[in-house]
Amino acid sequence: MRERLAGFQKRMGKLYIPFVLILLSVFLFLIMFNSVKPKELKIQLYQVANETIRAQRTVEDTAKTEENRLLAAEAVSPVYSYNTDLNDIQTGKIHLLFATVGEVNKLAEEQYQEKLAKEKEAVDSKKKENETATNPASSVTHLTPEEKNNLFNEKMTTIDDTAKTFIQALPQWAILDLLDAPESTAKQLESATVELVSDVMSEPVKLDELSKKKQEAVARLDYWDLAAKYQRIATLIIDNTVVENNVYNKQATENQREEASANVQPALILQGQVIVQEGHVIDSNAIHQLKLLGLLDNKSSYQMIYGLLLLILAQTSILFYLGKSKKDSLKKQGHEITLYALTMISALLVLKGLSLVQNAGISNVSLLYPAALAPMLLTAFISRRYGIVSNGFLAAFSIFMFKENAGTNFSIVLALFYLLSGMMGTMITRKRIANQFWNTFIWTTLFNALFISSLILYLNMSYFTKETLFMVIFALGGGILSYFLAVVLSPYVEVIFEDNAVLRLMELENPNSPLLKELITKAPGTYHHSLMVANLSANAVGAIGGDSLFARVACYYHDVGKLRHSLFFVENLSSGMENPHDLLTPFESRDIIFGHVSEGIKMLEEANMPQTIIDICAQHHGTTLMKFFYVKAKELDADVKESEFRYPGPKPQTKEAAVISIADSAEAAIRSMSKPTKETIEKFVRQLINGRIIDGQFDECSISIKELKIVEQSICEGLNGTFHSRIEYPKPQEKDQPVGE
Numbered sequence: 006m007r008e009r010l011a012g013f014q015k016r017m018g019k020l021y022i023p024f025v026l027i028l029l030s031v032f033l034f035l036i037m038f039n040s041v042k043p044k045e046l047k048i049q050l051y052q053v054a055n056e057t058i059r060a061q062r063t064v065e066d067t068a069k070t071e072e073n074r075l076l077a078a079e080a081v082s083p084v085y086s087y088n089t090d091l092n093d094i095q096t097g098k099i100h101l102l103f104a105t106v107g108e109v110n111k112l113a114e115e116q117y118q119e120k121l122a123k124e125k126e127a128v129d130s131k132k133k134e135n136e137t138a139t140n141p142a143s144s145v146t147h148l149t150p151e152e153k154n155n156l157f158n159e160k161m162t163t164i165d166d167t168a169k170t171f172i173q174a175l176p177q178w179a180i181l182d183l184l185d186a187p188e189s190t191a192k193q194l195e196s197a198t199v200e201l202v203s204d205v206m207s208e209p210v211k212l213d214e215l216s217k218k219k220q221e222a223v224a225r226l227d228y229w230d231l232a233a234k235y236q237r238i239a240t241l242i243i244d245n246t247v248v249e250n251n252v253y254n255k256q257a258t259e260n261q262r263e264e265a266s267a268n269v270q271p272a273l274i275l276q277g278q279v280i281v282q283e284g285h286v287i288d289s290n291a292i293h294q295l296k297l298l299g300l301l302d303n304k305s306s307y308q309m310i311y312g313l314l315l316l317i318l319a320q321t322s323i324l325f326y327l328g329k330s331k332k333d334s335l336k337k338q339g340h341e342i343t344l345y346a347l348t349m350i351s352a353l354l355v356l357k358g359l360s361l362v363q364n365a366g367i368s369n370v371s372l373l374y375p376a377a378l379a380p381m382l383l384t385a386f387i388s389r390r391y392g393i394v395s396n397g398f399l400a401a402f403s404i405f406m407f408k409e410n411a412g413t414n415f416s417i418v419l420a421l422f423y424l425l426s427g428m429m430g431t432m433i434t435r436k437r438i439a440n441q442f443w444n445t446f447i448w449t450t451l452f453n454a455l456f457i458s459s460l461i462l463y464l465n466m467s468y469f470t471k472e473t474l475f476m477v478i479f480a481l482g483g484g485i486l487s488y489f490l491a492v493v494l495s496p497y498v499e500v501i502f503e504d505n506a507v508l509r510l511m512e513l514e515n516p517n518s519p520l521l522k523e524l525i526t527k528a529p530g531t532y533h534h535s536l537m538v539a540n541l542s543a544n545a546v547g548a549i550g551g552d553s554l555f556a557r558v559a560c561y562y563h564d565v566g567k568l569r570h571s572l573f574f575v576e577n578l579s580s581g582m583e584n585p586h587d588l589l590t591p592f593e594s595r596d597i598i599f600g601h602v603s604e605g606i607k608m609l610e611e612a613n614m615p616q617t618i619i620d621i622c623a624q625h626h627g628t629t630l631m632k633f634f635y636v637k638a639k640e641l642d643a644d645v646k647e648s649e650f651r652y653p654g655p656k657p658q659t660k661e662a663a664v665i666s667i668a669d670s671a672e673a674a675i676r677s678m679s680k681p682t683k684e685t686i687e688k689f690v691r692q693l694i695n696g697r698i699i700d701g702q703f704d705e706c707s708i709s710i711k712e713l714k715i716v717e718q719s720i721c722e723g724l725n726g727t728f729h730s731r732i733e734y735p736k737p738q739e740k741d742q743p744v745g746e
Contacts, residue, residue: 010501014339021339026324029346030317033402036353040360040408041309048281048301050292058281060274062308064297069272077265084257085211091250092206096199098171098246101164103195105172106183109157113148113184153184174245179238190235197229198242209251219247274298313405320398327390341387344502345395352379352399353406360406369472371407372457372479376400376423377430377449377487378494384431385491386498396427418460422480425456430487445491450484505555505617513618514558520565520612530576531567534672535560537727541668545719546661549712556661559621562614563665566605566622573597576673591638595631595650602626602652624662625669626652627702656701660708664716667694675724686724690717 014021048054148156157180161169172180183191201222210218222243226236274280280294281287295301324345328338359371379399384392400423407416429448457480461473499506512518516525524532539560547553571577573585573594586594605622628651635650657663671690675681678689694717697703703713 010343011336014336014343019335022325022328022335022342025339025342025346026321029342029349030321032346032350033317033320033353034313036350036357037313037402037405038310040357040406041313043307043309048287048292048295050287050289052287054281054283054285054287056281057279057283058295058300060276060278060280060294060298062298063276064274066272066274066294066297068293070269073272074266074269077269078262081258081262081265084254084261085209085251086254086257087209087251089250091248092203094167095206095246095248096203098168099195099199099202099242101168102172102175102242103183103191105157105160105164106180106186106191107188109153109160109184110188112156113153117147150181150185154181157184171245175238175241179241182234182238186235190232193229194231194235194239197226197231198239198246201225201239201243202246205247206250210247210249211251212249212253215247215249219244222247309405309408316398316401316405320394323394327394340502341391344386344498345383345391348379348382349395349399352395353402356399356403356406363407369476369479371403371419372422372476373483373486374403374423375483375487375490376426377484378490380427380430381433381445381449381487381491382494382498384433385495386502389431392431393428396424396431399427400424415464418464422456422460426453426480426483426487429453429484446488449487450481453480453484456480505552505615507554509615510554510558513614514561520608521561523568524565528567528571528574528577530578531564531571531574534576534676535562535564537672537676538563538665538668541672541720541723542661542665544723545664545668545716548715548719549660549664549708551660551664555617556665559618559661560665560668562605562609562618563622563625563669564601564605565608566601566603568608569600569604570597574601576676591634591641595634595638598631598634599652620658621662621665624655624657625666626654627656627666627697628652628654629666629670629697629700629702656705657703657708658706660706660712663703663706663708666702667697667716668720671720671724681724683721683725687721690721690724 017024154177161172164172183194186194205218205222223240226239226243229239231239274294274297280298281291292301324342328342331338356371356374359374363370376396376399380392380396383395400420403423404416404420407419426449429452432448433445454477457477458468461468461476466473496506496508500508516522521532524535539557542560543553543557546556567574567577572582575584578584589597602623602625606619609619609622630647631650631652635645635647638645638650657666667690671693674689674693675686678685694713698713708716
C-alpha cells in the first residue's frame with residue numbers, strides 16, 4: 006500500500022498535494038451535504054406534524070413586531086396633569102363673590118344712612134322756622150333688591166373676567182338672596198362653600214370623576230345647618246367652582262406611547278427555535294413562521310451550504326500554507342496531507358454515524374464520539390500543528406453535522422466539548438502512543454469527565470439524574486475509545502506512512518524474509534555478525550530512549566551488500582581457507598569493501614525496503630578510514646591520499662545510525678581479539694568512540710556526549726557477556742583493522 010501510494014505521488018509530482026486537498030474537500034462536503042441541504046416542506050394547516058421542524062436561520066417577523074408595537078402603545082395609560090393652583094383660584098372666586106356682596110350691602114347701608122341724615126337735617130331746619138312743628142314720620146327706606154342688584158352689577162365691572170364669569174353663571178334670584186341674607190348667614194355660607202370646594206379640589210379630579218365629587222360635596226352641606234334657600238345657593242356655588250384639575254395631557258401621552266412603541270424588541274424567529282413540534286397540530290402561526298423562513302416555497306436558503314463551503318475552503322487554504330511554511334520535501338508533504346485527509350474523512354464518517362443514531366432517538370450519544378482520536382494520531386505521526394488544525398475544524402464541522410440542534414445550547418456545548426476533548430489529544434509527544442499509556446489515558450479520559458461536568462453545570466442541569474449520568478458515561482467512553490482506537494490503529498497507520506512501522510519491522514525481522522534467508526545460506530558469518538550487532542545496538546538505543554526495534558531490524562540488513570562478494574569478508578571464510586585479499590592489490594580490495602555499502606543500498610532499494618533501513622546501510626560506516634588497506638597502499642605509493650580510502654558516507658544522521666556504527670566496529674574488533682578481557686573491551690570501546698568524535702563522525706546527528714557514555718556502557722556490558730570465554734583467534738597486525746570492516 007505504501008509503495009503504491011509513493012508511486013502514485015511520484016507520478017503526480019507537484020499536482021499531488023492540490024489533488025489530495027481537492028479530493029478531501031469533495032469528500033467532506035459530500036459527507037455533510039445531507040445535514041445542510043435545504044428542505045422544502047409539504048405540510049398543511051391543521052395537519053398533525055410528523056417531524057419536529059426548527060428554524061434554520063434567524064429572521065424578523067415584521068407583522069408581529071408591528072402588532073407588538075401597537076399593543077405596547079395602547080397599553081400606555083393616559084397622562085394627566087394635576088393643577089394644584091386651581092384650588093386657590095376657585096376658592097378665591099367664592100371669597101370674591103361674598104366680598105362683593107358684603108361691599109354692596111355696606112354701600113346700601115351707607116346710602117340709607119346718608120338719606121336718613123339728609124331727612125333729619127331737613128326736619129331740623131323746619132323746626133327752627135316753626136318751633137311748634139312736630140317730627141314727621143320718616144320717609145327714608147332701605148334700598149330695594151333691584152337697587153342692590155344694580156349696585157352689585159356696578160361692582161362686577163371692576164373684577165377680573167374669570168371671577169365675573171363664575172358670578173354671572175349664578176341665577177338672579179341667588180344673587181338677590183345673597184344680598185338679602187344676614188351677615189352671619191353669609192359668612193356661614195362662605196365658610197361652608199370654601200371648605201367643601203377646597204376639600205374636593207385639594208385632590209386630583211378627573212373629568213369623569215367631576216359629577217361624583219360635586220355630589221359628595223353637596224351631600225356634606227347637610228352638616229352646616231343652612232336654610233333650604235341657602236343650601237340651594239351653596240349647591241350652585243359648588244357646582245360652578247368644583248372643576249376638573251387633573252387634565253388629560255395629549256402631548257405627554259403621545260410621547261410615552263411613541264417611546265413604548267420604540268422600545269419594543271423586534272419579533273425574531275431564532276435559529277434553532279422549534280416551529281413545529283412532532284405530534285402537534287400545525288396552526289396558522291406556525292404556517293406564517295414557516296413562510297417567513299422560506300420553508301414552504303421553492304426559494305430555500307442555501308446559506309448553510311455556503312457557510313460549509315467557506316469553512317472547507319479555509320481548511321484547504323490553511324493546509325496548503327502549512328505545508329509550504331514547513332519547507333519539507335514534496336514527498337513528506339504529500340504523506341502528511343494524505344494522512345490528514347484520511348484521518349479527517351474517517352473521523353467525519355464516525356461523527357456522521359453518531360448523528361444518525363442520535364437523530365433516531367438516542368439522546369446525547371454524540372458525546373461518545375472519540376474527539377481526541379484524530380488530533381492524537383496526527384500529532385503523533387505528523388506534528389502538533391496538524392493535530393490542532395484537525396481538532397478545530399472537526400469541532401466546527403460538528404455544528405453543521407448536528408444542524409437539527411442549531412441555535413440550541415446543546416449544539417454549542419457539543420462543539421465546545423469536542424474542542425476541549427480534542428485539544429487533549431494534541432498534548433501527547435511524538436512517540437508511539439502505546440508507549441504513553443498513563444499520560445495519554447489521563448489526558449483523554451479524566452479531563453473529559455471534568456469538561457462534561459463543567460458543561461452540565463453550565464446548562465443548569467441537575468447533576469444527579471439519569472440523563473446527566475449517561476452524558477458523563479458517554480463522555481468518558483469517548484475518551485477511552487480515543488485512546489484504545491489510537492493504539493489499535495497506530496500500527497496500521499505506521500505501515501502506510503512510516504518507515505519504522507512496527508508491523509513492517511516485525512515482518513522484516515523474520516528470518517524467512519528473502520534477504521535474510523539468502524544471507525543465512527550464502528554469508529552465515531555476516532548473518533551471525535549482524536545478529537550480534539543487532540543485540541548490542543538494540544540495547545544501547547533503548548538505553549538512550551531511541552527506537553530499539555528499528556535498530557535491531559536495521560542491523561539485520563546493514564551488511565546485505567556482502568552477499569555480492571561474501572568470501573571477501575573474513576567472517577565468511579572457513580577455517581584454513583586462504584584470504585582472497587592476499588591475491589588483490591589494496592585498491593582492488595578497497596573497491597570490494599566499499600562495494601558492500603553501495604551494493605547493499607541497491608539490493609535494499611530493489612527489495613522495497615523502508616528508506617530508514619536503507620539509510621542505516623549507507624551511514625553505518627560514515628566516512629571512516631579503511632586503515633588496513635590504506636596502510637598497505639601507502640607502502641606501495643607514498644602519494645596515496647587518505648580521502649581515497651574513506652567510506653563515501655554520509656555520516657550518521659540519527660542516534661540509531663550512530664549507535665549501530667559503534668556497535669558494528671566494536672563487535673568485529675572484539676571478535677578478532679585472542680583473549681578479550683573486561684578491561685581491554687572497555688578500553689577499546691572508549692577509544693573507538695573518542696576516535697569517532699575526534700574524526701567528526703557524529704557531527705551530523707543529535708546524539709550527545711551523555712548519551713554516548715550510556716551507549717559505551719551498554720555496548721561494553723553486551724560484549725563482556727558475549728566474549729568472556731571465546732577461543733583465541735590469530736592476533737591481527739598492530740594498527741590494522743580487521744579485514745572487511
